[in-house]
Every structure is written in structure tokens, then in C-alpha cells.
Amino acid sequence: MNKEFIANRFNPGDLWKFFRLIVLILLVLSFAFSLNTDPALAQESANPNSFNPQAILREALQSIDSLGTLGIIAFIALYIIATVAFFPGSILTLGAGVIFGAAWGSLYVFISATLGATAAFLVGRYLARGWVAGKIADNKKFAAIDQAVGKQGLKIVLLTRLSPIFPFNLLNYAFGITGVSLKDYFIGSVGMIPGTIMYVYIGSLAGNLAMISTEAQFTNPTLQWVIRILGLIATVAVTVYVTQIARKALEEKVSSN
Numbered sequence: 001m002n003k004e005f006i007a008n009r010f011n012p013g014d015l016w017k018f019f020r021l022i023v024l025i026l027l028v029l030s031f032a033f034s035l036n037t038d039p040a041l042a043q044e045s046a047n048p049n050s051f052n053p054q055a056i057l058r059e060a061l062q063s064i065d066s067l068g069t070l071g072i073i074a075f076i077a078l079y080i081i082a083t084v085a086f087f088p089g090s091i092l093t094l095g096a097g098v099i100f101g102a103a104w105g106s107l108y109v110f111i112s113a114t115l116g117a118t119a120a121f122l123v124g125r126y127l128a129r130g131w132v133a134g135k136i137a138d139n140k141k142f143a144a145i146d147q148a149v150g151k152q153g154l155k156i157v158l159l160t161r162l163s164p165i166f167p168f169n170l171l172n173y174a175f176g177i178t179g180v181s182l183k184d185y186f187i188g189s190v191g192m193i194p195g196t197i198m199y200v201y202i203g204s205l206a207g208n209l210a211m212i213s214t215e216a217q218f219t220n221p222t223l224q225w226v227i228r229i230l231g232l233i234a235t236v237a238v239t240v241y242v243t244q245i246a247r248k249a250l251e252e253k254v255s256s257n
Contacts, residue, residue: 053087061095061209071099076112083116084123086169093196094212097203105200106193113196114189117172121185124176148245150179154188156238161191163234194230 060078064071079092092112096105149156157180160166175185206212 053082054091057082057087057091058095058209058212061092061099065099065209072108075099075108076115079109079112080116080119083113083169083172084120089113089116089168090199091212093199094203094206095209097200098206098209098212102197102201102204105204106197109196109200110189110193113168113192114186117168117189118182118186120169120172121176121182124173125182126176128173128177146179148248149242150181152241152245153178153180153184156180156242157185157188158191159234159238159241161188162194162230163232163238165232165234166238191234198226 057078061075064074064078067074075092075096079089081087082089082092093109096109099105100108153175157175160171203212
């Protein structure tokens with residue numbers, strides 16, 4: 001790789017924009033948490049002075065769009081931070097379609113979402129898992145169910161990832177306080193691929209970041225029904241599957257006593 005190639009790919013101006021963007025994101029998050037703002041509940045607001053995560057993310061996407069190759073790294077970093085902080089990820093997924101196109105956008109979103117989900121999982125595991133384990137230790141039935149669910153973690157994570165009905169950010173932390181292993185959780189992230197491709201493709205149709213909206217995402221009726229049907233099947237499947245696992249674990253616990 002020669003010096004001319006590196007100079008064309010990474011010029012000082014882009015580097016400065018990149019670092020300035022990261023600092024801006026970190027400052028915004030620090031300010032939000034210092035005010036005890038709940039990003040998960042924040043929505044679009046008519047008040048320009050209110051904390052508006054969607055507007056912040058849209059502005060960040062506009063900055064990323066001008067960064068060239070560095071924009072990929074900035075996008076992944078932004079997505080990870082947003083996932084851990086409970087920011088709405090749908091606008092980032094749609095935005096990836098606009099900036100990177102359907103194919104590359106899907107790849108970058110999948111990588112970003114997987115890394116972000118894993119980070120949130122680890123936060124939930126090491127900050128809350130000990131407390132949960134202590135609470136269920138005295139309840140042998142709950143402990144048995146938790147252990148059984150942990151053994152079938154890969155299938156459960158995969159099914160919930162296939163369903164857009166289950167809240168993505170909440171699931172990341174929820175799985176962290178179950179017995180699901182990090183390996184199964186990480187591998188189960190492949191279940192996000194169908195939904196990721198659909199959302200990124202929808203974003204790519206917008207053609208402009210100003211046109212993307214989390215409230216009017218579906219312009220293609222066929223895609224809308226595909227997502228609904230896929231979500232319904234996965235939701236029913238995971239509900240039935242977890243119920244069977246819990247019932248079997250309890251029966252084994254009772255028979256062993």
C-alpha cells in the first residue's frame with residue numbers, strides 16, 4: 001500500500017472531522033445521562049430545546065456521509081454507542097441504506113448491531129447478572145428454568161432476533177441477565193440478517209437522509225407483509241419453545257426431588 005493511496009484515503013481533514021464527530025457523540029451522551037434523560041423514551045418533539053435522539057442521530061449521519069472511508073468506522077462506533085445507550089437504532093439502519101447502499105449498508109449495520117448488542121449483553125451480565133442470580137438462588141424452580149433456557153440459548157436468541165416484535169435494545173440487556181452463554185448469544189445474532197437487509201433496503205430507496213423517518217418506514221407493501229409474517233412466525237415459535245423448555249425443566253426438577 002503506497003503513500004499516495006493512504007493520502008487519498010485518509011486525509012487530515014477527514015481525520016479531524018472523524019474525531020470531532022466522536023467527541024460530539026460522547027459529549028451528547030454524557031450530557032443526556034447527567035440530566036437523567038431516558039433515551040429509550042425520547043421521541044420526536046416540537047420543542048427544539050428538548051433532548052431529541054433521532055435528530056442527533058440524523059445530524060451524525062449527515063456528518064458521516066461526508067467522511068468517506070472513515071465514515072464506515074464512525075458509523076460502526078455510533079451504532080455501538082447508540083445501542084448501549086438505548087437510542088433508537090432504526091434511523092441508523094435506514095440511514096445506512098442512504099449512505100452506503102443496500103449491500104454494503106446491510107453488512108455495516110449487521111457488524112455494528114452485533115458488536116453493540118454484545119456490548120450491551122456484557123453490561124447487563126456483569127452489572128446485573130450477579131444480583132439476579134442471588135434473587136433466584138432461593139427459588140429452585142426459577143433457577144431450573146434459567147439453567148434450562150441457558151442450555152438452549154442459541155435457538156432462543158436466534159428466534160427472537162428473527163422477530164422484529166421483540167425490542168432489540170431491551171433484549172440485549174435481558175439476555176445478559178439470563179443463563180445464555182456469550183457464545184450462543186453472539187452466534188444467534190445471525191437472526192438479525194433478514195430484518196437488517198429489509199430495513200437497509202428501505203432506507204436506500206429514500207435516497208436522502210432528510211427523507212428517512214422511523215414513523216413512515218414502509219413504502220413497499222410486499223416488504224411490510226414479509227416483515228409482519230416473519231415476525232409473527234418467530235414470535236409464536238419462541239413463545240412455544242420457551243414454554244416447553246420451562247415446563248420440562250420444572251417436571252425434571254419435581255421428579256428429582
